[in-house]
Amino acid sequence: MKQPTGPRNAFYAQSGGVTAVINASACGVIEAARKHPRKIGKVYAGRNGILGALTEELIDTGKESSTDIRALRHTPAGAFGSARYKLKKYEDNPAQYERLLEVFKAHDIGYFFYNGGGDSADTCFKVSLLAEKVGYPLQAIHVPKTVDNDLPITDCCPGFGSVAKYVAVSIREAGFDVASMARTSTKVFVLEVMGRHAGWIAAAGGLASQKTGDAPHIILFPEIAFDEAAFLARTEECVKKYGYCAVVVSEGVRNKDGKFLADAGTRDAFGHAQLGGVGPVVAQLVKDKLGYKYHWAVADYLQRAARHIASKVDVEQAYAVGKAAVEFALKGHNSVMPTIVRTSNRPYRWKIGMTGLDEVANVEKMLPRDYITPDGFHITAKGRRYLAPLIQGEDYPPYEGGLPKYVVLKNKPVKKKLKNAFVV
Amino acid sequence: MKQPTGPRNAFYAQSGGVTAVINASACGVIEAARKHPRKIGKVYAGRNGILGALTEELIDTGKESSTDIRALRHTPAGAFGSARYKLKKYEDNPAQYERLLEVFKAHDIGYFFYNGGGDSADTCFKVSLLAEKVGYPLQAIHVPKTVDNDLPITDCCPGFGSVAKYVAVSIREAGFDVASMARTSTKVFVLEVMGRHAGWIAAAGGLASQKTGDAPHIILFPEIAFDEAAFLARTEECVKKYGYCAVVVSEGVRNKDGKFLADAGTRDAFGHAQLGGVGPVVAQLVKDKLGYKYHWAVADYLQRAARHIASKVDVEQAYAVGKAAVEFALKGHNSVMPTIVRTSNRPYRWKIGMTGLDEVANVEKMLPRDYITPDGFHITAKGRRYLAPLIQGEDYPPYEGGLPKYVVLKNKPVKKKLKNAFVV
Numbered sequence: 001m002k003q004p005t006g007p008r009n010a011f012y013a014q015s016g017g018v019t020a021v022i023n024a025s026a027c028g029v030i031e032a033a034r035k036h037p038r039k040i041g042k043v044y045a046g047r048n049g050i051l052g053a054l055t056e057e058l059i060d061t062g063k064e065s066s067t068d069i070r071a072l073r074h075t076p077a078g079a080f081g082s083a084r085y086k087l088k089k090y091e092d093n094p095a096q097y098e099r100l101l102e103v104f105k106a107h108d109i110g111y112f113f114y115n116g117g118g119d120s121a122d123t124c125f126k127v128s129l130l131a132e133k134v135g136y137p138l139q140a141i142h143v144p145k146t147v148d149n150d151l152p153i154t155d156c157c158p159g160f161g162s163v164a165k166y167v168a169v170s171i172r173e174a175g176f177d178v179a180s181m182a183r184t185s186t187k188v189f190v191l192e193v194m195g196r197h198a199g200w201i202a203a204a205g206g207l208a209s210q211k212t213g214d215a216p217h218i219i220l221f222p223e224i225a226f227d228e229a230a231f232l233a234r235t236e237e238c239v240k241k242y243g244y245c246a247v248v249v250s251e252g253v254r255n256k257d258g259k260f261l262a263d264a265g266t267r268d269a270f271g272h273a274q275l276g277g278v279g280p281v282v283a284q285l286v287k288d289k290l291g292y293k294y295h296w297a298v299a300d301y302l303q304r305a306a307r308h309i310a311s312k313v314d315v316e317q318a319y320a321v322g323k324a325a326v327e328f329a330l331k332g333h334n335s336v337m338p339t340i341v342r343t344s345n346r347p348y349r350w351k352i353g354m355t356g357l358d359e360v361a362n363v364e365k366m367l368p369r370d371y372i373t374p375d376g377f378h379i380t381a382k383g384r385r386y387l388a389p390l391i392q393g394e395d396y397p398p399y400e401g402g403l404p405k406y407v408v409l410k411n412k413p414v415k416k417k418l419k420n421a422f423v424v
Numbered sequence: 425m426k427q428p429t430g431p432r433n434a435f436y437a438q439s440g441g442v443t444a445v446i447n448a449s450a451c452g453v454i455e456a457a458r459k460h461p462r463k464i465g466k467v468y469a470g471r472n473g474i475l476g477a478l479t480e481e482l483i484d485t486g487k488e489s490s491t492d493i494r495a496l497r498h499t500p501a502g503a504f505g506s507a508r509y510k511l512k513k514y515e516d517n518p519a520q521y522e523r524l525l526e527v528f529k530a531h532d533i534g535y536f537f538y539n540g541g542g543d544s545a546d547t548c549f550k551v552s553l554l555a556e557k558v559g560y561p562l563q564a565i566h567v568p569k570t571v572d573n574d575l576p577i578t579d580c581c582p583g584f585g586s587v588a589k590y591v592a593v594s595i596r597e598a599g600f601d602v603a604s605m606a607r608t609s610t611k612v613f614v615l616e617v618m619g620r621h622a623g624w625i626a627a628a629g630g631l632a633s634q635k636t637g638d639a640p641h642i643i644l645f646p647e648i649a650f651d652e653a654a655f656l657a658r659t660e661e662c663v664k665k666y667g668y669c670a671v672v673v674s675e676g677v678r679n680k681d682g683k684f685l686a687d688a689g690t691r692d693a694f695g696h697a698q699l700g701g702v703g704p705v706v707a708q709l710v711k712d713k714l715g716y717k718y719h720w721a722v723a724d725y726l727q728r729a730a731r732h733i734a735s736k737v738d739v740e741q742a743y744a745v746g747k748a749a750v751e752f753a754l755k756g757h758n759s760v761m762p763t764i765v766r767t768s769n770r771p772y773r774w775k776i777g778m779t780g781l782d783e784v785a786n787v788e789k790m791l792p793r794d795y796i797t798p799d800g801f802h803i804t805a806k807g808r809r810y811l812a813p814l815i816q817g818e819d820y821p822p823y824e825g826g827l828p829k830y831v832v833l834k835n836k837p838v839k840k841k842l843k844n845a846f847v848v
Binding site for chain 1: 438441442444472473475499500501502503504505506507508509589592593594596597598600601602603604605606607608609610613615631632703719720721722723724725726728729730731732733735812815816817818820823825826827828830
């Protein structure tokens with residue numbers, strides 16, 4: 001591949017579910033790129049992720065002030081729009097990939113920064129392979145992001161630490177609430193959190209419990225088949241011992257037959273599938289079988305958008321992987337991803353590493369069984385050692401009038417150059 | 425009533441649903457009392473609110489360090505336990521009231537500080553009347569608290585401002601999230617908030633929307649009968665105009681027949697009442713009728729326990745009413761409640777006022793109709809002027825290891841003096 005001499009443009013896109021800190025990665029990419037005008041010309045962002053490349057809806061981030069780009073660091077969600085859109089296999093839809101290269105050529109894109117999880121890493125890898133195959137000079141770098149914490153090689157994933165902190169803080173606070181109400185009112189509180197495939201987020205709730213009796217008393221993981229009798233026995237034990245019981249349940253909890261508890265065939269009077277999530281199902285079970293008054297909460301998007309309580313470590317790592325992606329590209333790397341490498345637990349120390357996308361694509365990192373206690377209801381000391389550093393530090397956004405001051409970019413479109421539209 | 429000369433003891437209790445700042449009021453009471461050892465001896469707290477007085481389970485707050493008492497200011501929920509326990513009318517259960525006085529006499533309680541909402545104000549009033557009637561020297565002062573913001577006379581209620589801030593921050597953050605996902609995924613997001621009788625909390629969500637197009641786009645109030653067709657039309661309009669629609673719904677929303685939407689007769693396959701709240705009901709309706717992908721969250725206790733994002737104004741007012749209660753008592757007042765008096769909107773200024781409990785007991789302050797837009801879906805400029813100051817300022821708790829450092833008191837019991845137990 002020939003090394004171009006003049007500056008070439010960069011394409012940056014956000015992919016999949018957004019997080020409290022994915023914009024901090026965008027900030028890292030754009031600020032780093034702006035420091036190298038002789039190598040990187042414009043940074044174009046895809047409007048709504050990869051769709052923006054396919055439809056040639058590019059955003060010129062050069063029109064944004066350095067103040068606004070800086071403000072991305074403290075703004076949650078995807079400033080350019082994200083997309084849940086998985087490219088098909090090359091063989092199944094070569095036109096998609098060819099279109100990407102066509103758009104890249106039209107706008108002299110020499111750098112492809114793709115900010116997402118496992119699926120996106122796979123897309124980034126495929127784009128890189130295709131570019132190489134057809135001889136189009138492109139450096140494709142994946143910027144890791146996912147609240148699910150399931151990317152391999154990297155010690156953790158930007159986005160996860162902030163959800164982890166939100167969940168741990170929330171269950172601690174709700175635990176204090178229930179403890180004070182339990183004598184005459186609510187005895188069991190259930191908080192449903194994200195994590196359809198893996199229990200990383202639910203596990204993080206366990207950090208709030210630092211000594212016996214602290215909330216949460218029970219964590220229900222997708223990795224552990226739900227054992228109703230054992231769960232009820234533990235709940236009752238907690239209420240008798242501590243006066244109340246606080247439960248964190250992952251949305252992905254399944255029964256012994258592998259069915260989601262939240263989707264165990266329950267229907268409302270109109271035949272609709274159960275409206276509630278697993279939180280209300282578990283809470284209702286407690287009421288029916290033990291008779292305790294309950295409350296439940298479903299955090300849903302609040303947990304991953306909660307920039308107001310983001311982990312400082314997470315913000316720093318999100319920024320750092322964005323910045324590193326640009327630096328890797330400038331050093332001539334291709335088809336790689338910056339990783340977080342943990343070098344010490346106490347004090348927590350980390351540095352940026354690098355891995356090839358072939359190592360990342362389509363590999364899911366599961367929650368190790370030894371992070372979960374043998375009884376399946378809590379996290380072990382080992383799990384705690386891994387998780388605790390990731391929620392360290394606060395990184396409050398600025399406030400105005402009592403509300404966080406998040407930036408909305410101008411998102412000025414780049415003039416289209418291609419005549420043919422592409423329908424996605 | 426004779427004025428005793430030596431120091432007499434104080435009784436303090438927390439009542440009803442707890443808040444992010446009720447402990448700040450406790451802090452205000454205890455710190456103020458400690459400054460007047462010649463007038464106030466011990467401050468005894470009721471374990472689990474008024475139950476603690478009935479069962480003579482008193483907590484000696486004198487055993488707590490000044491550091492721990494100070495930490496109450498940043499600790500959510502009820503440090504001594506609260507109770508959902510309404511005393512009957514005197515005529516229906518005189519024994520309860522007589523027992524209270526018996527316990528007060530046994531422990532030389534000369535000051536009764538009761539921290540709660542409307543029901544508690546009524547109890548406080550009745551205790552005061554009874555003491556006067558039987559010639560027992562007692563100064564009964566009510567300390568206002570309620571996330572529902574429904575106490576009369578006072579401009580606002582400590583506890584409300586912090587829930588208001590949590591809801592406004594959360595819907596802003598979730599709005600950013602949905603906006604970035606809407607192109608290929610979630611188009612409608614529904615956040616269910618508290619407020620079974622009045623829409624104060626839902627209204628506060630409206631603060632997040634500062635210009636056209638900002639989330640939330642729709643607020644559903646308990647004061648406005650749910651109009652399905654109008655709601656669906658507005659939702660569709662928002663999605664077409666802004667790409668997405670963010671909804672805040674009060675748990676107390678009712679249909680035209682006055683039935684809670686969350687309890688409109690839906691049953692699951694086992695005949696259980698609908699598990700979900702109104703949030704999932706509204707979200708499912710959108711899906712069924714408009715076909716949009718949705719997400720919903722139910723904040724439940726998280727919203728009232730969220731000390732991590734408490735309003736500074738609220739914390740200051742909660743502390744101030746606690747302090748004022750003691751000062752009122754020392755000035756010889758009885759059967760009164762400190763109030764918040766708003767003296768200016770911009771800049772927001774307030775001072776402490778005082779009202780008689782006869783004015784407070786059994787009066788509910790409703791959300792004025794002119795705080796809600798004529799179409800019933802948002803707040804007016806007038807509503808905004810009232811609400812905006814209450815969420816001003818941040819008052820972060822200290823953190824340790826990434827988690828807020830909330831205090832758990834020793835709660836040492838006071839030795840019982842009465843021989844007879846009292847069954848509640």
